[in-house]
């Protein structure tokens with residue numbers, strides 16, 4: 001890629017510091033460089049950090065003549081179909097290939113790779129594994145573990161890795177830079193979450209300089225929705241209720257809403273974040289009706305109650321501002337019990353937290 005007006009020459013657009021690159025363990029680099037046949041795998045139910053990571057590691061290692069199979073146990077969701085190179089990702093390892101290294105990406109525990117694990121139990125037991133991840137809860141299941149909980153995304157770590165391996169970020173017609181930036185945009189909500197650090201921005205600056213389409217990625221990952229999804233949001237928002245002068249806000253997502261709008265449960269993603277934009281809400285709750293159970297998503301205001309305190313009562317987990325739980329009860333009963341606990345939490349009647357260190361935040 002040549003330098004054009006306003007686009008810095010990627011060769012001279014270094015933003016990452018030597019200190020940033022020193023965070024990459026030499027053992028990871030040498031293990032990767034010594035491999036011949038690599039299986040790169042991310043978690044099931046993938047999002048852009050997982051998908052971007054398997055694609056990026058594949059493209060980067062291929063620059064050294066290493067053969068890589070990028071795998072995710074689930075088919076790529078339609079909303080990520082625009083990512084360049086995404087069609088390469090398979091749902092299972094190639095049974096005919098003789099892998100000598102597994103690279104597990106963005107998985108807090110090995111089981112997160114999904115049904116591929118039991119289906120290829122022998123492969124996972126036999127072949128050495130490098131574990132690259134940024135989740136605090138990572139169990140350290142690899143032969144080599146590189147866990148960086150300061151990284152906003154696994155793709156931030158891989159940007160450091162690729163740079164320290166000397167691979168130009170411009171290779172593969174932009175697939176490398178776009179994949180890496182997609183993961184960073186995904187996990188930071190376009191640099192809006194508090195996990196976006198100066199290093200995250202330095203990594204992203206180099207990717208943009210290498211041609212990664214930041215504006216397109218932000219729009220396609222966060223501001224593009226099927227019409228049915230907007231109608232789903234409309235139904236749920238119209239049903240919203242509040243209490244305690246608006247400090248407590250909630251709504252229900254019924255199974256019939258999905259049928260009426262032609263959507264699937266995963267398309268409720270983002271709805272609770274919209275509800276949590278309420279000026280007054282300390283706690284926003286979304287109750288999702290499912291067969292035989294109710295999923296509860298929780299968001300809390302900065303400086304407000306800890307969401308993990310609330311969901312901990314119901315066996316859930318997550319983060320202080322975003323958490324979730326699954327209640328084995330129908331919608332009415334689950335809503336009654338969770339709202340009662342939320343009222344007590346807002347009134348300061350619950351002080352001791354039963355905290356689950358990590359869990360679903362959906």
Ligand SMILES: [Mn+2]
Nearest residue numbers: 049106153154
């Ligand atoms: Mn991630």
